[in-house]
Amino acid sequence: MIKVDSGQEWTFDKLNEIYAEIETIAKEKYDLNVYPNHLEVISSEQMLDAYSAVGLPIFYSHWTFGEQFIRELEAYRRGRMGLAYEIVINSSPCIAYLMEENTMMMQTLVIAHASFGHNTFFKNNYLFKQWTDAEGIIDYLKYAKKYIRKCEDRYGVNEVEAVLDAAHSLQVYGVDKYRRPSRISAATEEKNRKDRDAYVQQNLNVLWSTIPKGDTDVADVEEHFPSEPQENILYFIEKNAPRLDEWKREVIRIVRKISQYFHPQRQLQLMNEGCATFFHYKIMHDLYDKGIMTDGAMMEFLHSHTGVVKQPDFNHPHFSGINPYALGWAMYKDIERISMEPTEEDIAWFHNQDWVGNGDYIKNIKWAIENFKDESFIQQFLSPKIIRDFKLFNVRDDEDDPKLEVTGIHNTKGYKNIRDALAKQYNIGYKVPDIQVYDVDKWGDRSMTLRHYMVDGKPLDRESTVDTLRYISFLWGYDVKIDSVDENDEIRVGYQNYDQDTALDIFLEDN
Amino acid sequence: MSHIIIDRRKNSKGKSTTNRQRFLKRVKQQVNDAVKDVIRDGKIGDIVNSKDKKIKIPGKGLNQPTFGHSKDGGVRDTVRPGNKDFNQGDRIPRPEEGGGGTGGKKGSKDGIGEDEFSFSLTKEEFLDLFFEDLELPDMIKKNIAKLDEWEMQRAGFSVDGNQSRLNIKQSMRQARGRKIGLRSPKKRKLKKYEAELKLLKDSVTTYDEEKDAEITTRIAELEKLIATVKRQIKAIPFLDDMDLRYNRWEKVPIPTTQAVMFGIMDVSASMGEWEKEMAKRFFMLMLLFLHYNYERVDIVWIRHHMQAKEVDEDEFFHSKETGGTIVSSALELMHEVIKDRYPVESWNIFGCQISDGDNWYEDNVNAVEVLQNKILPLSQYFAYVEVDQRRAAGESDLWGPYESVKANSKKMEMSIVNDVTEIYPVFRKLFEKREV
Numbered sequence: 051m052i053k054v055d056s057g058q059e060w061t062f063d064k065l066n067e068i069y070a071e072i073e074t075i076a077k078e079k080y081d082l083n084v085y086p087n088h089l090e091v092i093s094s095e096q097m098l099d100a101y102s103a104v105g106l107p108i109f110y111s112h113w114t115f116g117e118q119f120i121r122e123l124e125a126y127r128r129g130r131m132g133l134a135y136e137i138v139i140n141s142s143p144c145i146a147y148l149m150e151e152n153t154m155m156m157q158t159l160v161i162a163h164a165s166f167g168h169n170t171f172f173k174n175n176y177l178f179k180q181w182t183d184a185e186g187i188i189d190y191l192k193y194a195k196k197y198i199r200k201c202e203d204r205y206g207v208n209e210v211e212a213v214l215d216a217a218h219s220l221q222v223y224g225v226d227k228y229r230r231p232s233r234i235s236a237a238t239e240e241k242n243r244k245d246r247d248a249y250v251q252q253n254l255n256v257l258w259s260t261i262p263k264g265d266t267d268v269a270d271v272e273e274h275f276p277s278e279p280q281e282n283i284l285y286f287i288e289k290n291a292p293r294l295d296e297w298k299r300e301v302i303r304i305v306r307k308i309s310q311y312f313h314p315q316r317q318l319q320l321m322n323e324g325c326a327t328f329f330h331y332k333i334m335h336d337l338y339d340k341g342i343m344t345d346g347a348m349m350e351f352l353h354s355h356t357g358v359v360k361q362p363d364f365n366h367p368h369f370s371g372i373n374p375y376a377l378g379w380a381m382y383k384d385i386e387r388i389s390m391e392p393t394e395e396d397i398a399w400f401h402n403q404d405w406v407g408n409g410d411y412i413k414n415i416k417w418a419i420e421n422f423k424d425e426s427f428i429q430q431f432l433s434p435k436i437i438r439d440f441k442l443f444n445v446r447d448d449e450d451d452p453k454l455e456v457t458g459i460h461n462t463k464g465y466k467n468i469r470d471a472l473a474k475q476y477n478i479g480y481k482v483p484d485i486q487v488y489d490v491d492k493w494g495d496r497s498m499t500l501r502h503y504m505v506d507g508k509p510l511d512r513e514s515t516v517d518t519l520r521y522i523s524f525l526w527g528y529d530v531k532i533d534s535v536d537e538n539d540e541i542r543v544g545y546q547n548y549d550q551d552t553a554l555d556i557f558l559e560d561n
Numbered sequence: 562m563s564h565i566i567i568d569r570r571k572n573s574k575g576k577s578t579t580n581r582q583r584f585l586k587r588v589k590q591q592v593n594d595a596v597k598d599v600i601r602d603g604k605i606g607d608i609v610n611s612k613d614k615k616i617k618i619p620g621k622g623l624n625q626p627t628f629g630h631s632k633d634g635g636v637r638d639t640v641r642p643g644n645k646d647f648n649q650g651d652r653i654p655r656p657e658e659g660g661g662g663t664g665g666k667k668g669s670k671d672g673i674g675e676d677e678f679s680f681s682l683t684k685e686e687f688l689d690l691f692f693e694d695l696e697l698p699d700m701i702k703k704n705i706a707k708l709d710e711w712e713m714q715r716a717g718f719s720v721d722g723n724q725s726r727l728n729i730k731q732s733m734r735q736a737r738g739r740k741i742g743l744r745s746p747k748k749r750k751l752k753k754y755e756a757e758l759k760l761l762k763d764s765v766t767t768y769d770e771e772k773d774a775e776i777t778t779r780i781a782e783l784e785k786l787i788a789t790v791k792r793q794i795k796a797i798p799f800l801d802d803m804d805l806r807y808n809r810w811e812k813v814p815i816p817t818t819q820a821v822m823f824g825i826m827d828v829s830a831s832m833g834e835w836e837k838e839m840a841k842r843f844f845m846l847m848l849l850f851l852h853y854n855y856e857r858v859d860i861v862w863i864r865h866h867m868q869a870k871e872v873d874e875d876e877f878f879h880s881k882e883t884g885g886t887i888v889s890s891a892l893e894l895m896h897e898v899i900k901d902r903y904p905v906e907s908w909n910i911f912g913c914q915i916s917d918g919d920n921w922y923e924d925n926v927n928a929v930e931v932l933q934n935k936i937l938p939l940s941q942y943f944a945y946v947e948v949d950q951r952r953a954a955g956e957s958d959l960w961g962p963y964e965s966v967k968a969n970s971k972k973m974e975m976s977i978v979n980d981v982t983e984i985y986p987v988f989r990k991l992f993e994k995r996e997v
Contacts, residue, residue, distance in 0.1 A: 065566050088567065096576070113580065116581040116582065123680075124681070165564075222628075364642060365645075369641075440642040441642060441645075442642055445641070445653070448636045449636070453655060456648065456650065457650075459649050461649070502628075510629070
């Protein structure tokens, strides 16, 4: 039987053997449903390359990836950062990178963590299922790279870069939050693109036609365009910008499609990392129980695991927010505990829900993986015990109050406050400003007005807003402005893309 | 369920090269500024020799903007871990602007401050950026094209030449050919005679005395002929004069790839710390530039007041002496050094003189004479830089006379530096691409 010892070198044979062992455990003990696995052994240099293109194996060229690469390289050289153990790609087959420098123990850990932990999450979570076309992504990236390369050849690198810059700055606003995207595939993409070009142009002609259609149309001037605010700004520009070359529309579409792929990821970090960590911890222990991991290897594993799930306190120099590995792992472990041996407190807190104390933690954890995202996961599963273990506390910062106020701590009075505030913290709609296309002056100067729906009175950052407006204006072809409106639909602040000095900047007095 | 393990290590590295180049292009202005900072602060040796150049550029503007909430305003709740002694309802004074109290929210992910971004350029990237749009003066390029340096290269064989260049293998091959050529007709003859002789000797008597006698005569004749042919074959020389082949060498011009720079600085009392500092920076640029263009660069430091002296770098910049100023002494010394150590055929010679422009009035004529007749004819380029915080061009002792030299020679350039910020522009001016 294979043995994994501390500091041991890996070989391809051993990788195959340990993979088989892990697979047996994953299937038989945890009944994990996963995509087929591809394990790719790469060098540390290749790992750095992979880092810089948001972890994707194929990507078009852009200067921001170069910057990212240089940053990673510098940090790595200074020894400030060890390379991440793994990169795993949400695709089918599920691609995981194994760095050649890793010890055998580390490769074992990566296979457990990535190829089973992340993989099962990718395959089963409802958001990934809805949003991410795991079979199509690699093909689509190939298509995107090829298309952008072609544009660079034809229109010049600078031209293409300008469009990419602008589109990237809006990529978070390239997603239909409530509509399920269609499947993507490179083969049909090329064919569809041509049909699309023709259709868009026809549509544009109608849209921007200034020829009066008759008396009945007079009322049009009063009508809003778009008739309902549009949250997918990139989509709106792609379909409606009056003077955009076809290829630019396609580039915008590519950025949009790739952004869509990442959309679930932004809402699932806590759950995803927690899931991978939970299962690697389980599997490593199972391997130890089977006598495959030696004591030394187990020590090596625990050392590395402890580092990953460390949560520095808020006032610690290393503090940089809540560590998703730490909180995520703790919560899955907690689900296991509550499933098996709930306390009085748990039963009261969870109102005696079905799963509490039902004795089948694997079923419960799978249910969590399948049906929740970070925000709702916390709402559903954060227990008082975790709040106490992490000593969580909530501080309210109200601009009208000269002081900050502690509104909840890890005690009976504070649990609910903290759970709700933490869930909100993971709500992407709360983190990212809600901005939508509100109006286009169709009959006048064709300027576009965006609307920022303020939440809790939080204003936009002035500088980045004006810069972003310039990018939008570049794509739209005409002026763009944005109004921040409060809960009562009253405009509080406005910015325009042109000439910062004269930017509309009205602070209405509260009355 | 299936799995595959693939070894990708053989795949290309450096996938990020294109992206890296695009980034550098993007931040060209910032990188250019940073490169200038390095020049200003660094030591000559470090800059010329070190492999990577660490530079810092402002982090601002590097990130792509997107919509985001401002740091404050409105109402916001933040849950953090590790409570020590806060209680519900506690009121905490708002931390100072940018204070750590709100902790880590916008903190840099990678531990590098947002306001500065430092990274290394390779030596090539560094020099490319730094010397972009600069080139060696036309004069020098012409000189390279004229090809002053020659190299002997093998160029086949010749029938005459020095004994020392005798190519034995080739000569023996020639000899063998000749021998085969000369021998074969004779050998054919010999074979024919021998065959006939054998036939005659083996033949039975014809019982015809007349015929028998004829045969006997023929045999004698043949034996004689055979002996002659054998002698002739033996006489063919093993090695003849005409076989000898010699290695042939040809003179091939090679472009000169080494340069020597003469740094000449006035260290008389009138040159203060500021002037020396300017001089140092200028020499540094000059050196870098030469390294960029030539494989090998020598430097000769000449300092002078009333007498000129060749010194090492440290002494050149640091030791103090006082006295009047005789510029021609330095130029004379430069000329001597060139004659002694740097033959014009193999060296590109650059002169770079930095001075505050003071000179003994009587020496101006000498200086012009040496520069014009001795130095310039040997040099590729001579740059004169006047450093002075107050004077404008043309007010110093040397400026006028030097200007007259410049008027007669395309190899000379001169400029004045009034301020530290002018060093780089002046340098660029001296070496900028010229329209032909």
